[in-house]
Amino acid sequence: xxxxxxxxxxxxxxxxxxxxxxxxxxxxxxxxxxxxxxxxxxxxxxxxxxxxxxxxxxxxxxxxxxxxxxxxxxxxxxxxxxxxxxxxxxxxxxxxxxxxxxxxxxxxxxxx
Amino acid sequence: xxxxxxxxxxxxxxxxxxxxxxxxxxxxxxxxxxxxxxxxxxxxxxxxxxxxxxxxxxxxxxxxxxxxxxxxxxxxxxxxxxxxxxxxxxxxxxxxxxxxxxxxxxxxxxxxxxxx
Numbered sequence: 001x002x003x004x005x006x007x008x009x010x011x012x013x014x015x016x017x018x019x020x021x022x023x024x025x026x027x028x029x030x031x032x033x034x035x036x037x038x039x040x041x042x043x044x045x046x047x048x049x050x051x052x053x054x055x056x057x058x059x060x061x062x063x064x065x066x067x068x069x070x071x072x073x074x075x076x077x078x079x080x081x082x083x084x085x086x087x088x089x090x091x092x093x094x095x096x097x098x099x100x101x102x103x104x105x106x107x108x109x110x111x112x
Numbered sequence: 113x114x115x116x117x118x119x120x121x122x123x124x125x126x127x128x129x130x131x132x133x134x135x136x137x138x139x140x141x142x143x144x145x146x147x148x149x150x151x152x153x154x155x156x157x158x159x160x161x162x163x164x165x166x167x168x169x170x171x172x173x174x175x176x177x178x179x180x181x182x183x184x185x186x187x188x189x190x191x192x193x194x195x196x197x198x199x200x201x202x203x204x205x206x207x208x209x210x211x212x213x214x215x216x217x218x219x220x221x222x223x224x225x226x227x228x
């Protein structure tokens with residue numbers, strides 16, 4: 001089973017609205033990362049949040065992490081058409097493990 | 113400062129043939145990861161290599177699949193006697209250090225393998 005599970009699986013919103021995606025994971029982690037994938041392309045790293053951090057910002061992105069609930073959320077504010085993509089959370093499979101395990105992703109569509 | 117380079121971008125093989133996928137990591141990166149992605153799905157980890165060493169191949173099928181990262185040259189993912197179920201996008205990623213040090217991955221654009 002996936003270490004990370006995103007919800008919703010798909011999300012469509014109007015341009016200018018905010019988009020929120022959630023991720024749940026199963027094991028202890030030392031960090032959680034979010035990536036974006038445009039159709040037919042490789043993944044691009046967006047933001048990394050460490051296990052001792054609760055919130056992190058990067059431009060229009062805001063990530064939260066709740067280690068007690070083993071969950072994270074990604075908020076994209078003032079969405080743009082260019083934000084249309086799939087978004088994945090990723091965690092080390094086990095604490096200190098050297099590989100990232102990706103969730104199934106949220107497909108975000110921004111309607112102009 | 114080129115990113116992670118994968119080639120070919122598209123690869124078509126008939127059943128039973130061999131597929132060789134190449135990945136050159138970012139300059140200065142010595143950690144390489146291979147992932148497979150089926151349509152509308154997430155990425156499935158296959159193998160993690162450092163120069164001349166396979167560190168973790170727990171996600172790679174034991175038969176027909178092999179990977180290497182030689183001292184010189186790109187990392188190679190090799191699939192022998194391909195079957196239709198091998199059709200997928202294969203992504204390579206690299207990092208400067210190990211992920212336990214809070215490193216992020218840099219991905220290539222992938223190789224789309226189609227098996228006829």
